Amino acid sequence: MFGFSSDIGIDLGTASVLVFVKGRGIVLQEPSVVAIDKNTNHILAVGQEARRMLGRTPGNIVAIRPLKDGVISDYEVTEKMLKYFINKTVGKKWIFKPKIIVCVPSGVTEVEKRAVIDATNEAGAKMTYLIEEPIAAAIGAGLDIAQPNGHMIVDIGGGTSDVAVISLGGIVVSNSIKVAGDKFDEAIIRYMRKKHNIMIGERTAEEMKINIGGACDREEEVTMNVRGRNLVSGLPVNIVVGSSEMVEALEESVMSIADAVHSVLEKTPPELAADIADQGIIMTGGGGLLWGLDHLISERTGIPVRVAEEAVSCVAKGTGKALDSLHLLENDIRNSRSRR
Ligand SMILES: Nc1ncnc2c1ncn2[C@@H]1O[C@H](COP(=O)(O)OP(=O)(O)OP(=O)(O)O)[C@@H](O)[C@H]1O
Numbered sequence: 001m002f003g004f005s006s007d008i009g010i011d012l013g014t015a016s017v018l019v020f021v022k023g024r025g026i027v028l029q030e031p032s033v034v035a036i037d038k039n040t041n042h043i044l045a046v047g048q049e050a051r052r053m054l055g056r057t058p059g060n061i062v063a064i065r066p067l068k069d070g071v072i073s074d075y076e077v078t079e080k081m082l083k084y085f086i087n088k089t090v091g092k093k094w095i096f097k098p099k100i101i102v103c104v105p106s107g108v109t110e111v112e113k114r115a116v117i118d119a120t121n122e123a124g125a126k127m128t129y130l131i132e133e134p135i136a137a138a139i140g141a142g143l144d145i146a147q148p149n150g151h152m153i154v155d156i157g158g159g160t161s162d163v164a165v166i167s168l169g170g171i172v173v174s175n176s177i178k179v180a181g182d183k184f185d186e187a188i189i190r191y192m193r194k195k196h197n198i199m200i201g202e203r204t205a206e207e208m209k210i211n212i213g214g215a216c217d218r219e220e221e222v223t224m225n226v227r228g229r230n231l232v233s234g235l236p237v238n239i240v241v242g243s244s245e246m247v248e249a250l251e252e253s254v255m256s257i258a259d260a261v262h263s264v265l266e267k268t269p270p271e272l273a274a275d276i277a278d279q280g281i282i283m284t285g286g287g288g289l290l291w292g293l294d295h296l297i298s299e300r301t302g303i304p305v306r307v308a309e310e311a312v313s314c315v316a317k318g319t320g321k322a323l324d325s326l327h328l329l330e331n332d333i334r335n336s337r338s339r340r
Pocket residue numbers: 011012013014015016017069070156157158159160161180181182206209210284285286287288289290291311312
């Protein structure tokens with residue numbers, strides 16, 4: 001059965017992929033994970049199903065996260081994953097191929113941009129456009145970025161934290177660091193190994209971050225039962241971990257994000273800095289939901305911080321909305337040659 005395709009916005013994230021279809025909104029949100037049979041090179045599962053396999057695969061199966069630190073680390077697998085998600089969204093056979101906008105972190109190099117464009121074209125786009133993450137996040141957070149008014153966006157994803165000052169539809173000052181949600185998880189794994197002699201998996205670390213993690217101490221300590229493997233005995237163990245321990249584990253990562261925000265503010269022209277001081281900083285992305293991070297950045301900068309509504313889907317929504325203004329955003333969106 002042949003179908004008509006609609007234009008698509010994709011937030012191609014390190015942790016998850018979100019797909020926005022014009023007229024339908026966000027239609028897909030799945031982890032950026034692919035499970036592959038190493039012997040045959042066949043894809044066994046993509047997204048949610050593949051994520052369940054992370055850390056639990058037999059020798060011949062590998063569960064891969066093809067994006068690392070906000071950029072494509074495994075090109076072929078990224079292309080296959082994109083193909084799968086695009087097919088899942090619009091079907092396999094189109095009369096017209098869709099135009100696709102993909103969102104990339106503000107710090108990506110030309111080579112990395114090219115890799116995203118090629119993978120998307122290979123996956124079936126008629127034309128691929130790129131939009132920088134902070135611009136998409138700002139549009140998704142409902143800001144009117146076309147005005148001569150300074151806005152600061154802090155988008156904390158899985159692989160990168162993007163800090164940007166936006167005015168008149170463009171980025172004036174920005175910084176992108178490879179410290180975000182994934183580094184929080186790694187810090188928790190390291191902490192558990194050092195302090196408790198326990199090895200935990202990535203998924204457990206993420207659960208701990210979401211349930212008891214924090215950038216500063218809570219009024220009331222919360223705890224979680226954590227399962228792992230004792231490094232000395234090699235046996236499975238259960239221990240109770242408290243939220244104040246997580247503050248200690250995450251301190252260094254959280255501080256580098258606060259430093260990045262501070263350094264962008266230092267480089268911001270005074271008029272725009274005054275606008276930001278009036279309106280506050282907007283935080284988006286899943287990593288921005290870390291308990292108390294808004295509070296910590298606000299304390300460090302003296303500027304109020306607001307976490308955007310639906311912080312995780314903000315970038316995808318903004319990418320989708322940008323489909324309506326491709327002509328207006330031509331300066332920020334890099335066009336690519338279409339492929340046959
Ligand atoms: N409530 C929460 N508290 C803390 N972290 C969270 C919460 N919810 C999600 N996260 C984290 O947010 C991160 C994913 O965020 P998001 O989906 O915005 O990233 P991404 O767009 O895939 O990554 P990137 O933009 O770096 O490519 C993950 O590290 C996830 O563990």
